[in-house]
Amino acid sequence: xxxxxxxxxxxxxxxxxxxxxxxxxxxxxxxxxxxxxxxxxxxxxxxxxxxxxxxxxxxxxxxxxxxxxxxxxxxxxxxxxxxxxxxxxxxxxxxxxxxxxxxxxxxxxxxxxxxxxxxxxxxxxxxxxxxxxxxxxxxxxxxxxxxxxxxxxxxxxxxxxxxxxxxxxxxxxxxxxxxxxxxxxxxxxxxxxxxxxxxxxxxxxxxxxxxxxxxxxxxxxxxxxxxxxxxxxxxxxxxxxxxxxxxxxxxxxxxxxxxxxxxxxxxxxxxxxxxxxxxxxxxxxxxxxxxxxxxxxxxxxxxxxxxxxxxxxxxxxxxxxxxxxxxxxxxxxxxxxxxxxxxxxxxxxxxxxxxxxxxxxxxxxxxxxxxxxxxxxxxxxxxxxxxxxxxxxxxxxxxxxxxxxxxxxxxxxxxxxxxxxxxxxxxxxxxxxxxxxxxxxxxxxxxxxxxxxxxxxxxxxxxxxxxxxxxxxxxxxxxxxxxxxxxxxxxxxxxxxxxxxxxxxxxxxxxxxxxxxxxxxxxxxxxxxxxxxxxxxxxxxxxxxxxxxxxxxxxxxxxxxxxxxxxxxxxxxxxxxxxxxxxxxxxxxxxxxxxxxxxxxxxxxxxxxxxxxxxxxxxxxxxxxxxxxxxxxxxxxxxxxxxxxxxxxxxxxxxxxxxxxxx
Amino acid sequence: xxxxxxxxxxxxxxxxxxxxxxxxxxxxxxxxxxxxxxxxxxxxxxxxxxxxxxxxxxxxxxxxxxxxxxxxxxxxxxxxxxxxxxxxxxxxxxxxxxxxxxxxxxxxxxxxxxxxxxxxxxxxxxxxxxxxxxxxxxxxxxxxxxxxxxxxxxxx
Numbered sequence: 001x002x003x004x005x006x007x008x009x010x011x012x013x014x015x016x017x018x019x020x021x022x023x024x025x026x027x028x029x030x031x032x033x034x035x036x037x038x039x040x041x042x043x044x045x046x047x048x049x050x051x052x053x054x055x056x057x058x059x060x061x062x063x064x065x066x067x068x069x070x071x072x073x074x075x076x077x078x079x080x081x082x083x084x085x086x087x088x089x090x091x092x093x094x095x096x097x098x099x100x101x102x103x104x105x106x107x108x109x110x111x112x113x114x115x116x117x118x119x120x121x122x123x124x125x126x127x128x129x130x131x132x133x134x135x136x137x138x139x140x141x142x143x144x145x146x147x148x149x150x151x152x153x154x155x156x157x158x159x160x161x162x163x164x165x166x167x168x169x170x171x172x173x174x175x176x177x178x179x180x181x182x183x184x185x186x187x188x189x190x191x192x193x194x195x196x197x198x199x200x201x202x203x204x205x206x207x208x209x210x211x212x213x214x215x216x217x218x219x220x221x222x223x224x225x226x227x228x229x230x231x232x233x234x235x236x237x238x239x240x241x242x243x244x245x246x247x248x249x250x251x252x253x254x255x256x257x258x259x260x261x262x263x264x265x266x267x268x269x270x271x272x273x274x275x276x277x278x279x280x281x282x283x284x285x286x287x288x289x290x291x292x293x294x295x296x297x298x299x300x301x302x303x304x305x306x307x308x309x310x311x312x313x314x315x316x317x318x319x320x321x322x323x324x325x326x327x328x329x330x331x332x333x334x335x336x337x338x339x340x341x342x343x344x345x346x347x348x349x350x351x352x353x354x355x356x357x358x359x360x361x362x363x364x365x366x367x368x369x370x371x372x373x374x375x376x377x378x379x380x381x382x383x384x385x386x387x388x389x390x391x392x393x394x395x396x397x398x399x400x401x402x403x404x405x406x407x408x409x410x411x412x413x414x415x416x417x418x419x420x421x422x423x424x425x426x427x428x429x430x431x432x433x434x435x436x437x438x439x440x441x442x443x444x445x446x447x448x449x450x451x452x453x454x455x456x457x458x459x460x461x462x463x464x465x466x467x468x469x470x471x472x473x474x475x476x477x478x479x480x481x482x483x484x485x486x487x488x489x490x491x492x493x494x495x496x497x498x499x500x501x502x503x504x505x506x507x508x509x510x511x512x513x514x515x516x517x518x519x520x521x522x523x524x525x526x527x528x529x530x531x532x533x534x535x536x537x538x539x540x541x542x543x544x545x546x547x548x549x550x551x552x553x554x555x556x557x558x559x560x561x562x563x564x565x566x567x568x569x570x571x572x573x574x575x576x577x578x579x580x581x582x583x584x585x586x587x588x589x590x591x592x593x594x595x596x597x598x599x600x601x602x603x604x605x606x607x608x609x610x611x612x613x614x615x616x617x618x619x620x621x622x623x624x625x626x627x628x629x630x631x632x633x634x635x636x637x638x639x640x641x642x643x644x645x646x647x648x649x650x651x652x653x654x655x656x657x658x659x660x661x662x663x
Numbered sequence: 664x665x666x667x668x669x670x671x672x673x674x675x676x677x678x679x680x681x682x683x684x685x686x687x688x689x690x691x692x693x694x695x696x697x698x699x700x701x702x703x704x705x706x707x708x709x710x711x712x713x714x715x716x717x718x719x720x721x722x723x724x725x726x727x728x729x730x731x732x733x734x735x736x737x738x739x740x741x742x743x744x745x746x747x748x749x750x751x752x753x754x755x756x757x758x759x760x761x762x763x764x765x766x767x768x769x770x771x772x773x774x775x776x777x778x779x780x781x782x783x784x785x786x787x788x789x790x791x792x793x794x795x796x797x798x799x800x801x802x803x804x805x806x807x808x809x810x811x812x813x814x815x816x817x818x819x
Contacts, residue, residue, distance in 0.1 A: 344672045356677050360684045367688060371696075382699035384717060385692075392691035397684060521752045523733045573756075582756040601753035604729065611733045613753050 006056025013049035020130035024123035047108035086170035093146035124192035159578035176221035180286035182214020187283035204266035223627035247289035257358035270340035350408030406463025428462035450515025461504035495637025506626030512619025533616025555600030
């Protein structure tokens with residue numbers, strides 16, 4: 001019964017969404033307040049209906065109702081409750097339902113909290129949100145219904161992939177989706193603005209919180225996924241340029257660019273067309289990301305052939321959303337006239353430079369990710385594009401951007417001079433050179449790129465701190481005055497400072513773990529010792545045992561440095577009862593200098609010997625510490641006064657001046 | 664600076680960046696694209712040891728040997744042809760006889776020396792390249808679907 005209620009709620013939600021997509025839009029066009037006002041109740045109702053559907057699906061998973069196909073394929077009575085719940089979105093159909101649920105939550109949030117929006121803009125935004133939702137409802141109901149029944153029901157389910165039975169991965173997809181779907185708000189606002197033919201500072205302020213929130217979630221989601229891959233997959237790596245990872249990285253690059261360009265729209269009334277285009281691109285990449293991951297478009301081109309309806313539907317949806325919005329942009333975009341002029345060397349110029357690099361990097365990742373598809377389609381052969389490609393292209397692109405990142409905040413809006421900014425950064429420059437020399441002296445024979453990357457991190461970090469010191473006039477006015485200024489800094493500027501600092505920390509981590517990782521593979525008997533990165537790993541043997549729904553063999557290592565014991569590591573090889581699928585649990589000891597990481601492989605011979613893989617991953621934890629700081633910075637910026645108080649009001653004088661050209 | 668000049672400066676910078684990126688992409692493509700071979704392709708074309716490539720198929724049943732020292736020797740087959748693969752390191756969790764696998768490395772004296780072995784984290788998964796290679800050899804009927812991360816073993 002529950003499954004039928006869920007299915008019915010989903011069908012009703014489709015109808016409500018159709019109403020929400022059409023009536024308020026027509027109302028806004030005609031200037032009919034009654035029709036426009038329909039946006040609010042329909043958005044709330046749509047949210048309520050999807051919530052019911054989602055609750056129903058959760059209910060059938062928790063109660064293990066094996067008459068529902070989805071539960072049979074993805075759940076099992078033995079599974080802990082947390083993973084029964086996370087099983088709801090651990091599959092294609094359920095993840096789509098989660099997607100529309102989040103979409104409906106965002107829509108309802110605009111309906112309820114968007115009281116300060118002009119009614120026409122609000123009506124249009126909600127209508128466009130509903131159009132996206134209609135696409136998803138149709139896709140689910142026609143090709144991927146999560147409530148399909150099976151008869152006769154089997155006694156038990158097939159279980160969830162054991163690798164996904166992990167707390168980190170239980171919350172990773174919802175985080176990522178909050179990011180992807182959050183960018184739909186920026187998209188809807190962009191399309192609404194195109195229809196209205198008007199983008200101004202007030203518009204930028206309405207969009208900013210949504211973009212910022214989406215960016216925070218996406219950053220957190222990516223970091224969580226990378227961390228999961230690091231500790232769960234047992235390869236000792238944290239980023240593999242897998243298509244699945246690229247799918248989330250592309251919207252991040254575009255979203256980061258959007259975050260910066262929308263500041264320019266808000267403060268300087270320029271770069272409007274570009275910002276709108278970025279909003280469209282960011283959401284398009286989010287859609288692409290959703291489908292790349294779930295449909296297996298990339299990992300398996302043949303998914304299209306086996307389920308043609310699904311593949312064709314996805315393609316059609318992407319073409320309509322991306323093609324339609326770009327066509328609208330081509331038609332209406334030229335009407336968005338910017339008034340703010342600026343010199344190449346200026347704050348705007350710096351932000352534009354960031355945007356260009358981000359967009360170029362994003363295009364390169366897109367090319368590398370889709371290239372195997374492009375080449376395969378005309379029969380050009382099967383290829384794979386691996387990490388070397390992405391590293392070769394992205395690292396040289398990022399270096400000038402990081403260099404500019406430290407300078408940008410010193411530049412004033414409109415027109416500025418490079419020399420005074422650089423003069424103020426001389427201490428940072430000296431520190432950077434010292435750091436480079438010290439790193440080179442310690443790791444002279446190691447990759448030069450590592451030295452460069454670490455130096456860039458120091459440059460960015462010290463640059464950001466210098467800017468903060470300048471702003472509060474540290475050492476140039478009495479200390480009490482500096483503290484007073486520190487307390488008065490707006491939270492948005494704290495957000496920038498802390499966010500950039502977080503990136504510096506992440507870059508340092510990437511440099512360390514990327515350039516100076518030590519890896520050693522060997523066969524070890526109990527009592528054998530191997531030295532990796534200055535740490536001595538002693539294998540003390542392996543024991544077999546049983547977990548809640550798996551059996552394991554656990555290998556023990558004692559790690560010491562200069563004869564002093566530091567830690568004991570245990571790495572497990574697990575075999576899950578239901579699927580008989582083996583997984584590896586790495587033994588990890590984290591310190592700020594680096595991670596000690598041990599993995600046990602197959603038994604070798606009968607003497608208790610095992611193949612082992614040992615790592616020293618320098619600074620690797622800095623990567624996630626830095627991203628966590630970035631997320632915190634984004635959240636801090638979100639609480640800025642200008643988003644809460646003095647809600648943005650559109651000035652009637654903000655009508656664009658004709659004749660002015662976008663610089 | 665006139666408005667027109669300013670605009671030119673921006674377009675110039677953008678073109679410069681794009682040009683640099685295009686150059687980088689082309690250079691990277693030249694060195695870092697790895698072609699996929701089935702065992703039949705490999706025995707027919709016999710690429711030299713300088714070419715890095717991917718070899719995919721099924722792990723031939725009964726072919727897995729462990730001569731010690733963490734080395735594993737096995738055969739990858741598309742049922743028409745099979746190629747011996749040597750690899751030092753830990754194979755992925757889902758590496759099993761009769762299962763689909765992709766190895767990356769070089770062909771040296773008729774033996775494929777792999778430095779990476781990949782399998783997918785889903786027991787029903789068949790790498791699409793492998794599925795196609797098997798289809799060509801006329802053996803395998805399946806849907807080639809699957810998702811999730813690629814599992815890989817990596818060796819130095």
